Amino acid sequence: MTKIPVGILGTGSATPEKVLTNDDLSKMVDTNDEWIRTRTGIRERRIVEDNMASSDLAVMAAEKAIEAAGIKPEEIGVVICATVTPDHMFPATACLVSDRIGTKKAAAFDLSAGCSGFLYGLSCAVPMLETGMYKYALVIGVETLSKIMDFEDRNTAVLFGDGAGAVILGPVAEGRGFKAFEMGADGAGGHLLKQEAGGSRNPATQESVLARKHFISMAGNEVFKFAVRILGSASEAALQKAGYTKEDIDFLIPHQANIRIIESARNRLNLPEEKVYVNLDRYGNMSAASIPVALDEAVRLGKIKENDLLVLVGFGAGLTWGATALRW
Numbered sequence: 001m002t003k004i005p006v007g008i009l010g011t012g013s014a015t016p017e018k019v020l021t022n023d024d025l026s027k028m029v030d031t032n033d034e035w036i037r038t039r040t041g042i043r044e045r046r047i048v049e050d051n052m053a054s055s056d057l058a059v060m061a062a063e064k065a066i067e068a069a070g071i072k073p074e075e076i077g078v079v080i081c082a083t084v085t086p087d088h089m090f091p092a093t094a095c096l097v098s099d100r101i102g103t104k105k106a107a108a109f110d111l112s113a114g115c116s117g118f119l120y121g122l123s124c125a126v127p128m129l130e131t132g133m134y135k136y137a138l139v140i141g142v143e144t145l146s147k148i149m150d151f152e153d154r155n156t157a158v159l160f161g162d163g164a165g166a167v168i169l170g171p172v173a174e175g176r177g178f179k180a181f182e183m184g185a186d187g188a189g190g191h192l193l194k195q196e197a198g199g200s201r202n203p204a205t206q207e208s209v210l211a212r213k214h215f216i217s218m219a220g221n222e223v224f225k226f227a228v229r230i231l232g233s234a235s236e237a238a239l240q241k242a243g244y245t246k247e248d249i250d251f252l253i254p255h256q257a258n259i260r261i262i263e264s265a266r267n268r269l270n271l272p273e274e275k276v277y278v279n280l281d282r283y284g285n286m287s288a289a290s291i292p293v294a295l296d297e298a299v300r301l302g303k304i305k306e307n308d309l310l311v312l313v314g315f316g317a318g319l320t321w322g323a324t325a326l327r328w
Contacts, residue, residue: 005171069136143288234323256279277298307327310327
């Protein structure tokens with residue numbers, strides 16, 4: 001069977017209006033602006049209001065992506081929502097978004113791969129379109145991590161923010177679109193980044209709430225070492241599968257977790273600063289939303305040109321990783 005070339009037809013993003021600066025955090029936990037900036041590169045992040053859920057941000061991002069792609073919602077065949085902060089355990093947030101944007105009877109499901117989630121979503125959607133199962137797909141990365149952040153833990157409270165990014169995938173000209181994916185996971189590291197309670201292993205109880213087990217917990221140093229190693233190697237593996245080398249990269253969109261991790265990947269790939277998009281300073285780590293939000297900003301700023309070779313790469317809870325090479 002001849003594969004249909006599949007690419008990104010439109011992008012969109014949405015971030016909350018409320019800004020939480022490093023100085024604001026210094027009033028909540030034992031930290032300060034210099035300590036956060038020098039270790040992470042983050043200056044501020046966006047936080048949703050109490051009455052806003054992940055689906056609200058996802059809908060806003062999705063509508064912008066649909067408009068940019070120039071298609072109708074009812075033409076979308078499948079909606080995939082990558083998130084670790086769904087509105088509910090079930091129904092899937094993708095179903096709620098589907099209903100609100102009017103996709104009618106599109107297939108819809110959520111997936112959980114932490115900060116790698118958006119790339120996992122792309123890797124699921126692209127084969128569906130390449131085989132002609134659907135013509136268009138909507139892939140969303142969305143998080144409201146402020147809902148599960150422990151604002152008494154300075155090691156995690158300073159890192160994360162809320163946001164949503166979305167793309168419409170569809171048929172593109174021969175030679176364009178997605179060329180290869182590199183995906184993987186090492187479950188032996190699952191305990192390094194987790195939300196301990198709330199699932200079937202540790203159901204919610206009064207004790208689990210009082211023990212603060214429903215918040216994010218992370219072994220920061222171990223995750224950092226994993227990230228530095230995997231971001232560059234996953235990028236190189238995706239390029240090799242696609243028949244390219246790091247010298248062919250026109251633009252890199254990395255997961256926005258820590259400026260030192262991004263710099264490590266940039267140096268390994270021998271890329272100048274202008275070929276790497278960074279918005280970490282303004283948003284912090286938005287988990288599954290970080291790559292699609294960065295991609296949308298880069299597109300709308302005109303940084304990505306037609307026929308550019310892009311690499312999107314990320315890592316996350318699981319421990320998971322993913323990278324893709326695509327011709328814009």
